[in-house]
Amino acid sequence: MKTFLTILGCGSSMGVPRPDGYWGSCDKNNKKNYRTRCSALISRGNNNVLIDTSPDLRFQLLKNKIKNISSVLYTHGHADQTHGINDLRVFFLKNKKKTEIYADKITLGYLKKNFSYYFKSGLEYPAILKANMIKNNFSLGFNNELIKFKSIKVKHGKINSIGYIFNNSAYISDCNKLSKSNLIKLINLKYFIVDCLRFKSHPSHFSLDEVLGILKEIKPKQTILTNLHSDMDYNILLQKIPINVKPAFDGLRLEL
Secondary structure: OOEEEEEEEOEOOOOEOOOOOOOOOOOOOOHHHOEOEOEEEEEEOOEEEEEOOOOOHHHHHHHOOOOOOOEEEOOOOOHHHHOOHHHHHHHHHHHOOOEEEEEOHHHHHHHHHHOHHHOOOOOOOOOOEEEEEOOOEEEEOOHHHOEEEEEEEEEEOOEEEEEEEEOOEEEEOOOOEOOHHHHHHOOOOOEEEEEOOEOOOOOOOOEHHHHHHHHHHHOOOEEEEEOEOOOOOHHHHHHOOOOOEEEOOOOOEEEO
């Protein structure tokens, strides 16, 4: 059975265009420059594993005709990764059971504090989510739909974020530093989906030059750049990167 990864959103924290209509350096006539906030879906049969609940999740699910979510993995607790959590409610209503979510201790604490009503039943609304601490190695799904994961802790400015490795591919949406032990785990991947915010350096995200430096060490077959700021026009970026590196776009689907 085939496994797929769909980039639901590849934009930075304000998306492209920004809410005020600003496109930055991006050509608004190129549909691949329209970017919602970062999230991704890994699917194998009916097993749909969502990475992050972007504030644009409702739109992303509708656009990609996703009818069900089996479980959710979180990278970290920032708003652009979590504030679409309300859109998970429909799956409780459909499936009559809680959706399993997985995150590190700090992210779970943030979610339980700010969205407590989704984890503890109240007078009017039942809890819709079950919180699980992320493990280094774990599997989601059953039988031939099972997907095996490894989680790695990466630096994202002053906080940690979680990257996920699966099917000889990795998804690291928010990162500015990878340790030597991280790099060893990322050698010779089929797909490396990685944060590449802008051309200039940033204190909590990789720049293009930094990503290209990492690729020389880990040598993935294909690299997909995500978390793209409005500085990063799709076609201009294509001219500056090797043939086996591509900018992400919303709706990009990869067979793993």
